[in-house]
């Protein structure tokens with residue numbers, strides 16, 4: 209059950225009351241999740257596999273992102289990379305461009321291209337980018353456009369992102385802007401991209417001065433999560449993605465947080481059923497938030513818990529030095545510390561958060577390179593800033609409660625930086 213979030217007396221402090229969802233009547237042989245509060249939006253369901261003639265015997269679930277005529281399914285399961293019917297259903301036109309990187313290409317490109325080409329009706333082009341956050345920029349983005357133009361891809365083409373969040377964010381932005389918009393499909397291959405970045409349509413690239421500063425909201429036509437691809441994901445990357453999973457529990461889903469506390473060992477052992485549950489619950493939480501506030505007018509900002517501190521760390525130490533989830537983990541702990549110092553949460557919530565992040569093998573200390581001044585400079589250009597004033601997502605009330613606000617005692621922010629910054 210999602211928690212009702214704490215309200216605030218401040219007019220600039222949004223009341224982030226989240227709707228609850230519950231299990232409703234089964235459809236076919238499976239379950240359907242609904243928001244059971246005032247807004248009855250179907251956010252998630254499990255499809256009848258009979259819809260897909262050549263689907264493999266493995267089962268999969270579907271979480272729907274409800275955005276009216278731009279709604280789309282997130283398919284979650286095993287063996288889905290080879291399920292040609294599933295992907296082809298969402299690739300109209302006669303051409304597709306698969307965007308991936310040097311690490312993922314030898315692992316999963318051949319199968320992805322084979323699935324797309326299986327009908328014999330699609331010409332599939334490929335562009336392989338260099339790997340790493342340091343390449344998430346305008347210069348490397350141009351390589352996607354260069355390839356698309358060289359291959360004479362038209363407006364009916366589909367850009368397919370095969371990879372982690374870097375590839376997904378860049379391909380989505382390329383799809384949003386190539387010939388003013390072409391179709392887009394996400395095939396995430398990291399925990400981070402499966403639980404977060406492939407869903408919700410935030411796309412873009414970094415600027416040397418700040419993370420994701422250039423981009424667009426642009427939704428995919430479907431997200432295909434094949435959990436088998438996680439078999440090759442390095443441990444450090446695996447842990448990184450879990451920072452966002454912990455985030456969902458903290459901002460809106462106390463039961464999910466408690467489930468994580470109870471199942472973290474199985475999660476870290478990559479047990480399939482546990483992994484699938486974590487991905488499904490994360491996608492359901494994200495889909496609900498995105499359906500309520502696609503373009504971050506209010507409640508969507510809560511998905512940024514820890515990110516104001518975290519993005520400052522990623523930019524400050526140099527893109528790629530710290531992984532996104534590592535920086536977010538430290539950001540989450542700083543936000544929790546500050547919330548506790550403000551008297552907004554009990555110390556036990558801070559302690560439980562720290563323990564869970566540590567069990568996910570995530571850092572909870574600021575890198576030594578970060579000075580207080582560097583934090584302040586980088587945080588000032590955060591996209592959530594309002595008229596030069598930093599606004600933060602802070603925890604408030606019971607576990608699962610948070611607020612997005614610029615109305616807090618600035619001394620507590622200073623105190624937080626003083627407590628966590630070790631240098632200069």
Ligand SMILES: NC(=O)c1ccc[n+]([C@@H]2O[C@H](COP(=O)([O-])OP(=O)(O)OC[C@H]3O[C@@H](n4cnc5c(N)ncnc54)[C@H](O)[C@@H]3O)[C@@H](O)[C@H]2O)c1
Nearest residue numbers: 311372373374375397398400401404405410437440441532
């Ligand atoms: N758009 C959003 O809503 C959103 C949400 C969260 C994060 N992000 C962005 O996502 C990026 C981080 O994503 P990420 O953590 O996936 O990093 P990433 O895309 O850099 O991938 C992590 C590393 O794992 C490799 N890799 C990917 N899949 C693999 C696999 N199956 N097997 C082996 N290696 C594999 C990649 O080549 C890379 O080296 C950041 O730029 C962050 O800002 C965006």
Ligand SMILES: O=C(O)C(=O)C[C@@H](O)[C@H](O)[C@H](O)COP(=O)(O)O
Nearest residue numbers: 404408410419420508511512515591
């Ligand atoms: O989807 C969202 O909204 C998020 O904030 C998800 C974050 O985990 C993600 O890192 C996102 O890219 C951050 O967005 P930004 O607007 O702060 O760049």
Ligand SMILES: [Zn+2]
Nearest residue numbers: 452515532536
């Ligand atoms: Zn993030």
